[in-house]
Amino acid sequence: MNAEKGCLAIVLHAHLPFVRHPEHDEFLEEDWLFEGITETYLPLLARQEELVREGVRYRLTMSLTPPLCEMLADPLLQGRYLRYLDKRIDLMKHEVEAKKNSPFEDAARMYRDILGRSRELFHDRWGDNILNGFRELQGTGSLEIMTCAATHGFLPLMLTPEAVRAQIEIGCRNYEKHFGRRPRGFWLPECAYAPGLDEQLARAGIKFLIVDTHGILLADPEPVYGVHAPIVCPSGIAAFGRDYESSKQVWSSEEGYPGEAVYREFYRDLGYDADYAYIKPYLHADGVRRNLGIKYHRVTGKVELHEKHPYVPSWAREKASLHADDFVANRRRQAEWLAGSLGRTPVVLSPYDAELYGHWWFEGPDFLADVFRKLHYNQREVTPVTPAEYIERFRVNQVATPAGSSWGDKGYYEVWLNGTNDWIYRHLHAAEERMVALATKHRDERDDVKLRALKQMARELVLAQSSDWAFIMTVGGARPYATRRTNLHLDRFRVIADQIESGAPDEGYLSGVEGLDTIFQEIDHRLYAREA
Numbered sequence: 001m002n003a004e005k006g007c008l009a010i011v012l013h014a015h016l017p018f019v020r021h022p023e024h025d026e027f028l029e030e031d032w033l034f035e036g037i038t039e040t041y042l043p044l045l046a047r048q049e050e051l052v053r054e055g056v057r058y059r060l061t062m063s064l065t066p067p068l069c070e071m072l073a074d075p076l077l078q079g080r081y082l083r084y085l086d087k088r089i090d091l092m093k094h095e096v097e098a099k100k101n102s103p104f105e106d107a108a109r110m111y112r113d114i115l116g117r118s119r120e121l122f123h124d125r126w127g128d129n130i131l132n133g134f135r136e137l138q139g140t141g142s143l144e145i146m147t148c149a150a151t152h153g154f155l156p157l158m159l160t161p162e163a164v165r166a167q168i169e170i171g172c173r174n175y176e177k178h179f180g181r182r183p184r185g186f187w188l189p190e191c192a193y194a195p196g197l198d199e200q201l202a203r204a205g206i207k208f209l210i211v212d213t214h215g216i217l218l219a220d221p222e223p224v225y226g227v228h229a230p231i232v233c234p235s236g237i238a239a240f241g242r243d244y245e246s247s248k249q250v251w252s253s254e255e256g257y258p259g260e261a262v263y264r265e266f267y268r269d270l271g272y273d274a275d276y277a278y279i280k281p282y283l284h285a286d287g288v289r290r291n292l293g294i295k296y297h298r299v300t301g302k303v304e305l306h307e308k309h310p311y312v313p314s315w316a317r318e319k320a321s322l323h324a325d326d327f328v329a330n331r332r333r334q335a336e337w338l339a340g341s342l343g344r345t346p347v348v349l350s351p352y353d354a355e356l357y358g359h360w361w362f363e364g365p366d367f368l369a370d371v372f373r374k375l376h377y378n379q380r381e382v383t384p385v386t387p388a389e390y391i392e393r394f395r396v397n398q399v400a401t402p403a404g405s406s407w408g409d410k411g412y413y414e415v416w417l418n419g420t421n422d423w424i425y426r427h428l429h430a431a432e433e434r435m436v437a438l439a440t441k442h443r444d445e446r447d448d449v450k451l452r453a454l455k456q457m458a459r460e461l462v463l464a465q466s467s468d469w470a471f472i473m474t475v476g477g478a479r480p481y482a483t484r485r486t487n488l489h490l491d492r493f494r495v496i497a498d499q500i501e502s503g504a505p506d507e508g509y510l511s512g513v514e515g516l517d518t519i520f521q522e523i524d525h526r527l528y529a530r531e532a
Contacts, residue, residue, distance in 0.1 A: 006335025
């Protein structure tokens with residue numbers, strides 16, 4: 001007898017903006033990538049390999065965005081990551097000795113082992129390119145990798161259909177370059193949907209996409225099964241909606257698992273705690289204190305940072321297993337109730353930023369692996385699936401059009417269009433129109449230098465369109481950097497466009513920019529040409 005009551009689709013969105021600065025020996029924002037590799041991407045790869053070796057049937061869906069893939073495959077950044085890793089490995093040699101016979105001894109040894117293992121996996125196992133690991137796991141059928149728009153551009157706020165088409169197709173072609181086939185799934189940047197986007201995605205061969213909860217609940221017509229079955233857009237693409245209950249259990253700062261007292265505290269770091277003379281060799285050359293990823297304290301509770309208690313790895317590991325038990329038990333109850341009320345096999349789709357797992361919530365990768373183990377060994381009511389598997393198994397679904405929506409604050413587009421960032425759009429829209437005009441005019445261009453210039457124009461445009469810049473302008477933090485990047489790419493775009501229109505691109509200037517903004521070597525400017 002088949003005991004299945006429902007399906008669970010866990011989706012992780014792995015994304016970082018393209019940050020590569022060869023003009024500097026080291027650059028603060030490049031650390032975003034290095035932290036992601038050490039704390040999220042390598043642990044997720046390692047836990048999945050463990051599941052495969054153990055014979056655990058698991059299904060995980062991940063989006064690896066084109067900018068992230070391009071950075072992971074970049075030799076300059078690969079070399080810099082090894083330098084970053086080696087400095088921390090050296091630090092931990094001293095730390096293990098310094099923390100002997102203290103409450104921090106176990107944590108120091110843990111970090112030493114993690115960093116050593118990270119180097120072994122990154123350099124020896126996957127040849128400095130962890131995309132090799134993701135590609136290998138996708139080949140097992142347990143991992144489904146999705147793509148995203150070229151630079152995570154906020155598609156509903158683009159002016160021209162050509163710019164939307166280019167962002168989508170550049171993303172699909174980049175996926176094909178790194179993974180050897182066309183993608184089936186597409187992560188909408190910021191889960192931002194506007195009616196009509198699915199038609200562009202269908203033309204690119206996409207089979208499914210993810211939207212936020214209200215994008216499904218407010219669809220036209222109203223979905224019979226809510227978010228617990230996909231709807232099929234008029235274009236034929238299946239749209240899956242976020243299940244709020246399962247998502248909140250993990251990400252909620254008040255109710256979610258990561259706030260547990262024994263878990264690692266994110267905001268207290270050795271880079272600030274250690275004596276300055278001791279830690280200075282492990283900082284950047286500017287000597288400014290910053291996070292090093294070595295965190296010796298636990299959440300403890302609602303106390304000041306200086307009152308946090310020492311982190312005990314074994315306690316946290318045990319709690320992650322208990323939380324996995326709780327998560328699976330709740331999904332079983334949820335599936336039982338949904339199956340009875342809906343009259344069909346429901347799907348619970350739980351999407352998260354991948355960086356929550358490991359970077360923000362240190363124990364997250366262990367929790368995720370334990371969820372899959374418990375689904376495999378302890379029950380039969382809930383089956384882990386990918387969205388592609390679900391629509392292959394359950395082919396009859398309601399036709400409806402999702403509502404305009406995003407997963408940002410207040411659920412629509414305000415985070416990316418407000419008084420802090422609205423100035424960028426008149427410039428981005430003007431650049432779009434200029435790109436379309438020049439791509440159309442030079443559709444059949446044969447001159448090598450002009451072709452290079454047109455391709456670089458396209459690179460500068462998509463880099464300026466990254467939704468990360470508008471987001472950062474809203475939330476603060478690295479706002480000057482986001483503003484500078486937007487202006488920098490628009491300025492480079494304008495200079496090259498002026499040169500093309502004058503008929504004489506400056507090859508020296510072009511070569512310099514090509515060496516800086518190297519993303520998407522396969523880019524085709526003709527994607528911006530108006531259809532004949």
